[in-house]
Amino acid sequence: MSSDTPKAFAKSNVHAADLEEAGKPKDKTVPPKENQDDRQVEEIVVEGQVPNREAPDTVLQMEEVKKIPGTQGDILKIVESLPGVARLSGFGSGGSGVVIRGASPEDSQILIDDHPVPLLYHFGGLKSILNSDMLQQIDFIPGGFDAGFGKAIGGVVNVQTLPCSHRQWDGYVETSLLDAGFFIQGPIGDQAGFFASARRSTIDFWLPSIIEGESGLDMTVAPVYYDYQLKLEFNPDYRNRLSILAFGSSDALELLSQKPVTGDAAFRGEFGMQLQFNRLYLQWLHTPDSGDWQLKTSLVGGYDRGRFDVGKFFFHSFVPSLAARSDLSWSLSEILEINTGVNLVYMGVDLTHEMVRPPKEGHIPGKLHTMEIVKGSESQHTYQGGLYISTRIIPVDSIQILAGLRFDGYAYGQYGDWAVMPRLNTQIELRPKTLLKAGIGWYHQAPSEDELLESFGNPNLSMERAIHYTIGIEQKMPFSSSLEVTYFYKTLDRLVVPDPTMVYRNGAIGRVAGLEFLARRELNHGFFGWMAYTLMRSQRKDAPDQTWRLFDFDQTHILTLVAGARLPTSERMPVHGLHSGWEFGLRFQLVSGNPITPIQGGIFDADYDTYLPIPGPINRERLPTYHRLDIRVDYTWAFTSWALSAFVDLQNTYNFRAIEGIEYNYDYTERAYFRGLPILPALGLRGSF
Amino acid sequence: MDKRVNPRSRWSWIVFIFFNLLGSIWQFGCDSPFPPATLVDRPRLLAVRAVPPDATLSDTVRLEALVAFPEEKVPKFDITWAVCFFEFDNAAGDIPCPGPDSYELGANQLHVELPLTEWVQWLKDKGIDIDSLLKQPEIDKLPWILIGFKLEAEGVSLRSVKRIKLRLNDESPPANRNPIISGITINEKSPTEPIHTIRTNQTHNIHPIYAEDSRELYQPEDLEEPRQEDHLFSWFSTCGSFSDRRTIVDVDKEGNLLQNNRWKLELEPSSGNCTLWLVLRDGRYGVDWKTYHFNLESS
Numbered sequence: 003m004s005s006d007t008p009k010a011f012a013k014s015n016v017h018a019a020d021l022e023e024a025g026k027p028k029d030k031t032v033p034p035k036e037n038q039d040d041r042q043v044e045e046i047v048v049e050g051q052v053p054n055r056e057a058p059d060t061v062l063q064m065e066e067v068k069k070i071p072g073t074q075g076d077i078l079k080i081v082e083s084l085p086g087v088a089r090l091s092g093f094g095s096g097g098s099g100v101v102i103r104g105a106s107p108e109d110s111q112i113l114i115d116d117h118p119v120p121l122l123y124h125f126g127g128l129k130s131i132l133n134s135d136m137l138q139q140i141d142f143i144p145g146g147f148d149a150g151f152g153k154a155i156g157g158v159v160n161v162q163t164l165p166c167s168h169r170q171w172d173g174y175v176e177t178s179l180l181d182a183g184f185f186i187q188g189p190i191g192d193q194a195g196f197f198a199s200a201r202r203s204t205i206d207f208w209l210p211s212i213i214e215g216e217s218g219l220d221m222t223v224a225p226v227y228y229d230y231q232l233k234l235e236f237n238p239d240y241r242n243r244l245s246i247l248a249f250g251s252s253d254a255l256e257l258l259s260q261k262p263v264t265g266d267a268a269f270r271g272e273f274g275m276q277l278q279f280n281r282l283y284l285q286w287l288h289t290p291d292s293g294d295w296q297l298k299t300s301l302v303g304g305y306d307r308g309r310f311d312v313g314k315f316f317f318h319s320f321v322p323s324l325a326a327r328s329d330l331s332w333s334l335s336e337i338l339e340i341n342t343g344v345n346l347v348y349m350g351v352d353l354t355h356e357m358v359r360p361p362k363e364g365h366i367p368g369k370l371h372t373m374e375i376v377k378g379s380e381s382q383h384t385y386q387g388g389l390y391i392s393t394r395i396i397p398v399d400s401i402q403i404l405a406g407l408r409f410d411g412y413a414y415g416q417y418g419d420w421a422v423m424p425r426l427n428t429q430i431e432l433r434p435k436t437l438l439k440a441g442i443g444w445y446h447q448a449p450s451e452d453e454l455l456e457s458f459g460n461p462n463l464s465m466e467r468a469i470h471y472t473i474g475i476e477q478k479m480p481f482s483s484s485l486e487v488t489y490f491y492k493t494l495d496r497l498v499v500p501d502p503t504m505v506y507r508n509g510a511i512g513r514v515a516g517l518e519f520l521a522r523r524e525l526n527h528g529f530f531g532w533m534a535y536t537l538m539r540s541q542r543k544d545a546p547d548q549t550w551r552l553f554d555f556d557q558t559h560i561l562t563l564v565a566g567a568r569l570p571t572s573e574r575m576p577v578h579g580l581h582s583g584w585e586f587g588l589r590f591q592l593v594s595g596n597p598i599t600p601i602q603g604g605i606f607d608a609d610y611d612t613y614l615p616i617p618g619p620i621n622r623e624r625l626p627t628y629h630r631l632d633i634r635v636d637y638t639w640a641f642t643s644w645a646l647s648a649f650v651d652l653q654n655t656y657n658f659r660a661i662e663g664i665e666y667n668y669d670y671t672e673r674a675y676f677r678g679l680p681i682l683p684a685l686g687l688r689g690s691f
Numbered sequence: 692m693d694k695r696v697n698p699r700s701r702w703s704w705i706v707f708i709f710f711n712l713l714g715s716i717w718q719f720g721c722d723s724p725f726p727p728a729t730l731v732d733r734p735r736l737l738a739v740r741a742v743p744p745d746a747t748l749s750d751t752v753r754l755e756a757l758v759a760f761p762e763e764k765v766p767k768f769d770i771t772w773a774v775c776f777f778e779f780d781n782a783a784g785d786i787p788c789p790g791p792d793s794y795e796l797g798a799n800q801l802h803v804e805l806p807l808t809e810w811v812q813w814l815k816d817k818g819i820d821i822d823s824l825l826k827q828p829e830i831d832k833l834p835w836i837l838i839g840f841k842l843e844a845e846g847v848s849l850r851s852v853k854r855i856k857l858r859l860n861d862e863s864p865p866a867n868r869n870p871i872i873s874g875i876t877i878n879e880k881s882p883t884e885p886i887h888t889i890r891t892n893q894t895h896n897i898h899p900i901y902a903e904d905s906r907e908l909y910q911p912e913d914l915e916e917p918r919q920e921d922h923l924f925s926w927f928s929t930c931g932s933f934s935d936r937r938t939i940v941d942v943d944k945e946g947n948l949l950q951n952n953r954w955k956l957e958l959e960p961s962s963g964n965c966t967l968w969l970v971l972r973d974g975r976y977g978v979d980w981k982t983y984h985f986n987l988e989s990s
Contacts, residue, residue, distance in 0.1 A: 260943045261935060267921035267974050270939070377913070605786060606851040608739035608840075609976050611925045611937065614852075616785050668728035 070564055071587045071634035071651050081159055083562045085518040085534035086144040086490075088555045089593045089628060101555040102144045103490055104514035104540025105156030105468075106363050108450055113160045115247065116327055118153075120279050120306045124203075124227040124253050128180070131229045131251040133199040135185045138164040144518075145490055146441040146472040149390035149406030149425050150329065150343060155445040155468035155494065163247060166195030166235035170579075174690045180205055181227070193237050200230040225255045243287040250280035250304075263313075265610035266371040274311040280304050295332040302326070310357070315375065319353040339394040341406075347386040351451075354379040359459075360452060362500055363554050364542055366599055366617040371610050378457030386412040386448070392425070400431035410465075412448045417461040421446035435478035439488075443470050449498045453506045460506045468494045474518075482526040488518045499544050512553065514540040531565035552597040552621040561592040572640060580638055580645040580690065587634040595625025595661065604670035613669045625663070626675075631655045644691040650683065657681040727932045731759045731968070734766075737927055738970045739840055739853040740978040745866040747858045748807050748821075755802040756840055757980050758849065759968055761929045768844035772796040772803045774810050775837040786852055788839030805838075835976075854976050864910060869977040870922055871902035872969060877954075882983060890990035891959040897952045899924050899938070899969055906940065909975065921974040924950055930965035930987065931956040956987070963987045 073079035081087055081100050088101035102110045112122060114132070124131060141160040143151070151158045166187060173186030183201030190196055206224030231249040238244070256274040263269045281304035288297045305322040329343035356377040361367035392406030404427040411420030425443035432438050446465040453459040474488030494512035501507040516538030523531050538560070540553035570583035599620050604613030636649040654660075660678040667673070726732060738757040746752050754772060773789035773796065789795060794813050796803045814821045835854040842849040858866060874881060876898045877889065889895065901922060910917045922940040926933045934953040941949040959965070967983045 260941065260949055262923060262937050262939050265923070265925075265937065265972075267923050267939060606736050606849070608736070608851045608853040608978070609972065611738075611923075611970065611972065614786070665724075667723075667725035672725055674724040 070566065071589050071632035071653065073589070081140065081142060083534070083564055083589060083591070084142055084144075085520050085536050085560070085562070086157075086516065086538070087536075088557045088560060089591065090555070100157075100159065102157030102159075103492065103516060104512075104538055104553055104556065105492075105494075106554075109154060109156035109447065109466075109468075111151060111154040111156075111158045111160075113158065114249075115163055115283060115285065116160065116300065116329075117281075117283070117302050117325055119281065120321075121251060121253075121277060124229070124251065125225060125255070128227075132161070132249070133183065133185055133201065133229070133231060136164055136197055136199055136231050136233070138162045145492065146425075146427060146443055146470045148341075148404055148427065148443075149392040149408040149423070150341060152345075152388045152390070152408055152410045152423075153386070153447050155447050155466055163231075163233060164197065165243075166197055166233055166245070172690065174688055176686075176688055177204065178686065179208070190234075194235060196232070196234045198230075198232045200228070202226075202228040225253070227251070227253045241289055241291065243285075245283070245285045247283035247285065248281070250278070252276075252278040264370065265607075265612040268315070269313045269370065271313045272311050273313070274309065276307070276309040278308075279306040294334075295330065297328065297330050299328040300326070312357075315356050315358075317353070317355040317357045319351070319355075321349055321351055323347065323349045337396045340391065341394070342391040343389075345386075345388045349384045349386075351380060351382045351384060351455075353381075353455075355458065359500075359505075362498075364544065364551065364620050365500060366601075366615065366620075369607070369610070369612060369614055371612075372607075372614065376458050380455055380457045382415050382456070384412065384414045386410075402429045404428070410446055410448075412465075414454050414461055415456065417454070419448065419463075419465045421465050421467070432475075437476040438474075439476065440473040441470070442472075444468075445470060449506070449508075453498050458505075460501075460504050463498055463506060464496055464508050466494070466496050466498060466508070468492055481523065483521070483523040486518075486520045486522075489516070490518070491515045494542075497542070510542055510544045512540070512542045513550075514538070514553075516540075525566075528568035528570070529566070531563075533564075534560070534562045536560040551619070554597065554621065556597055556621070558594040559592070560594070561590075563590040564588070575640045575642060575645070580640045582638055582640045585634075585636040585638070587632075587636075589632045590630070592627065592629045595627055597621035598623050598625055598664060601666055601670045601673070606669070615666070615670050626661050628660045630658060630660060644689060647688045647690070649686050649688075651686070653682040653684070654679060655681065728936050729926050729928060729933045731761050731927050731929045731966070733761065734842075734844070734847045734849065735759045735927070736840070736842065736849045736851050737925070737968055738972075738978050738980050739838065739851055740869065740980070741838065741853065741855050741976070742869060743866060744869055744975065744977040745856045745858050746807060748811055750807055752805045752807065752855060753802060754796075754805055754838060754840075754853075756842075756851070757968065757970070758801060758842060759927065759929075759966070761966075763964075766844040766847065768842050768847070770799050770801065770843075771839075771841045772798065772805075773839040773841075774805065775839055776814075786837070786839070788837050788852055789841055790839070793839060810836075856976060867909070867973070867975045867977050868905065868907065870920070870971045870973045870979050871905040872971050872979045872981045873900040873902050874981070875899050875969060875983070886984045886986060888988050889956065889965070889985040891956045891987050892990045893956055895954045895956065897926075897954050898948070899950050899952075899971070901940070901950075901971060905979075906973070920977075922950070923972045923974065924952070925970040925972070926952055926954075927968040927970070928954070928965060930959050930963075959987055962989070 070080060070083065073083070082089055086103045088104070090101065090107075100110060100112070101107055111118060119131075122131060123129065139162050141158070141162065143160075144157040147158050164187075167189060169189060171186070171188035173184065173188075175184045176182065181201045181203045183199065185197070185199040187197035188195065203226050206226045210224045229249070229251040231247075233245060233247045235243065235245040254276045256272060258272055259270050261270060281302060283300055283302050285300045286298070289295075302325040303323070305320065308317070308319045310317045325345065325347040327343065327345040329341065332340045332342075334340060356375055358370060358373040358375060367373070388408065388410045390406060390408040392404055395403045395405070397403070406425045408423045408425065409420065410423070412418055423444040423446055425441070427441035427443075428439070430438045445468045448454070448465055449459075449463040453463060454461050469492065471491045472488060474486060476484060476486045478484050492512075492514040494514070496508040497510035497512060498506050498508055499510045501509070516536055519535045521533045523529065536559070538556070538558065540556045541550045542553050543550050566585065566587045568583065568585050570581040572582040574581040600618040600623050601615045602618045603616045605616065607614050630653075632651070632653045633655050634649060634651045636647055638645055638647045657680050659680060661675040662678045663676040664673050665676045735758070736756060737759050740755045740757070742753040742755070743750065756770075760766075771789050773793035775786075775788035775790065775793045787793070794810050796805060811821050835856045838853040838855060840849075840851040840853070856867070877895050879896070879898070906920050906922050908917045908919055924938045926936065926938070932955050934955070938950045938952050943949055954967075963986075965985045965987055967985065968980060969983075970978065970980045972978050
């Protein structure tokens with residue numbers, strides 16, 4: 003993998019068939035790739051069309067990856083199989099984020115159709131809030147991203163939704179122990195299409211009996227989640243595509259613990275959580291006849307509502323938001339292209355709270371009863387803005403230069419900050435099929451929302467900063483395969499850390515260095531796969547007088563092997579595009595254990611009948627190496643008008659009980675490994691039409 | 692568990708706290724690789740009491756430590772008591788009390804007298820202005836001092852901290868008093884002998900009894916209405932295990948008393964001795980305890 007230097011060609015998300023239907027001249031298009039396996043998602047190269055915003059390092063087609071074993075098609079689980087991405091605990095990260103090239107999860111942007119969402123998983127990691135079948139591709143840019151992306155000092159994962167089909171109906175209904183739902187897509191007349199999907203949990207029908215039986219808890223509201231997605235798309239002609247995308251998610255859970263959970267009687271009673279967000283996207287993509295420019299504009303509105311109640315403590319928030327984004331790609335000549343854009347975001351913040359502050363990276367939280375309870379309310383308006391321009395210069399056929407400049411700023415009440423960030427990427431074709439890539443860029447991001455709250459943090463903070471340096475080489479190989487080696491180095495500064503007097507300050511620095519190796523074969527002739535290896539070191543220094551320490555997710559070695567094969571036993575059925583046959587998938591991971599801070603004992607807090615841990619040097623120890631093998635086998639019976647698929651997904655095939663952490667006894671004098679899940683088989687059936 | 696957090700998202704960090712707390716709850720129902728916290732299988736410090744729990748700067752406070760020794764032979768030990776003035780926000784256990792800046796009380800005993808006037812004089816002698824410390828404008832509630840306790844014996848090191856609220860003047864809220872345990876009943880019978888007999892291979896229902904007038908009404912700083920103290924019982928013994936590590940004075944929705952507990956002695960030997968300690972805390976740093984000794988007898 004390398005910095006996201008320009009690709010030699012553009013990608014369009016428009017179906018060839020749709021273009022034909024919309025009246026676009028056939029000679030403007032290149033036929034789909036030979037032996038293209040995907041029936042729904044076809045990545046088409048359109049001659050003469052200008053590039054979209056900077057091409058990502060890795061494009062994953064959902065048809066390629068959603069049957070990777072062990073991932074259940076979930077977005078972040080798939081991204082965790084890419085080079086430079088650290089493995090999070092098997093118990094999730096608290097709801098969102100991936101650790102990309104040694105950056106904190108909060109330092110990377112996870113976008114859906116170019117706009118961020120507040121939550122990616124139901125219940126902190128149980129299941130993605132998006133149905134994978136509504137996704138077209140995941141653009142993964144681990145670093146050195148161009149000026150089109152902002153507000154992140156780590157990497158970017160941009161999830162793109164599927165264009166609506168204008169030709170055929172497709173859909174399914176499914177149910178499992180987790181949830182039940184449906185997906186349907188189809189045409190509306192000749193020029194429009196839609197898809198719709200919805201899921202509701204089924205876990206609430208069986209979990210309460212287990213929870214109450216095991217722990218004596220009273221589950222007043224069992225865990226219930228739902229999500230929905232609806233997209234309508236209208237192509238009045240081949241120049242314009244209009245779409246409306248609506249999606250949302252809701253999680254709710256309430257428990258009643260009448261017995262004290264800790265030595266503090268305040269931590270008993272109702273434990274409730276309700277999270278809800280809804281988004282409505284209006285999107286317009288315009289490409290003129292000449293094909294030398296393209297305009298992509300979107301307007302997004304919605305709201306987030308959160309309620310947390312933990313005994314007598316609570317955090318309630320309501321955040322309406324409105325965002326607009328517009329990107330223009332303009333090919334001025336054979337040697338010069340310009341990409342420019344603007345994005346604006348408004349958020350209203352209305353919250354009341356009586357809650358402790360969250361622990362930060364590298365810090366061991368104290369017991370809850372020793373932490374300051376911050377009580378208050380806040381009603382504030384926040385504004386964010388971004389503006390960028392980048393130029394792609396091709397002075398000779400073998401050299402491309404992408405130079406960009408981005409402005410990002412935010413205003414929070416009377417506070418705010420801004421930054422200007424230059425970025426430069428180059429790509430040199432050393433010889434046919436061999437590319438040398440290099441890049442350097444400056445990146446800034448605003449502190450997290452809780453850090454900026456006037457009643458909770460310090461609104462006077464500045465933006466955090468990183469400088470990315472990357473250099474790599476890519477070698478195209480026969481049989482749709484390629485090899486890439488990339489070295490990356492990052493410096494971080496102005497990182498926000500807790501401060502005893504200012505609550506938070508911009509005081510920490512960091513450095514990350516690594517080497518990535520990727521051997522990949524794209525989906526072709528029924529086979530795809532990759533082997534990714536990363537050698538990395540990520541460190542932080544919280545204050546000038548402190549020594550360098552390991553980052554929470556520093557993982558020295560990350561090796562991932564993914565492979566998939568399709569063995570059809572019949573011709574593809576024209577109605578639904580499926581064929582009978584076998585599919586096999588395999589995923590293997592070998593990862594260094596996460597650093598941990600050892601607890602060296604405890605002091606008895608006599609007022610609360612509990613022990614306060616005495617932490618040792620931060621992240622001085624490391625958990626044992628993690629490894630796991632997942633295998634999946636599918637078989638499809640394709641009939642004329644419908645198809646039935648059955649699968650076995652065997653997670654952790656050889657039953658290695660990975661060590662996910664360390665647990666201590668009541669006074670921190672004894673410790674034991676906290677182990678992950680055993681072998682986990684999953685069986686499923688799906689009917690498609 | 693590996694406790695990591697992503698605070699960039701508006702919700703993820705609080706989801707993290709929520710689920711970690713749920714994890715703590717869930718542990719009640721799961722097998723632990725460690726002996727239960729209620730089992731006293733080595734010297735343990737179970738409680739520290741201050742009499743009175745709230746004090747003015749002219750009071751003398753008596754400090755007492757409840758140290759449990761499972762063996763009949765008590766080892767020789769060294770004890771240090773100290774007074775500290777310590778910021779206690781998000782504190783981990785590396786609290787320097789006793790420490791280089793603490794005021795040490797010179798008694799190698801499980802109980803000691805603390806004349807606060809002497810501590811104030813010691814502060815003044817060191818040039819520390821106690822009045823400004825106590826009357827900082829941001830302190831809108833009673834300040835407190837920290838009592839540090841350290842016991843060291845061969846192979847044993849016990850450390851503890853305890854808070855004492857300081858009452859500044861007569862306008863301060865009424866002083867807290869320590870709660871009072873009146874006794875217990877085991878299987879609805881009150882033990883009457885100094886050493887009682889209890890049957891093994893059984894689970895016993897235990898009901899703690901407290902002096903109801905020691906459960907005081909008080910005015911919390913963040914509430915308009917006064918409320919009654921939360922009386923929390925902690926259970927310890929040298930044998931068996933308890934259904935709950937802690938119980939609380941309250942009634943569940945079925946009308947059951949939540950302060951009751953069940954003492955499981957199914958796997959104990961058919962003879963020998965056993966000690967039970969019951970500690971009561973009032974949530975405002977008030978403490979009381981009782982100790983019961985038993986002869987085990989096979990049922």
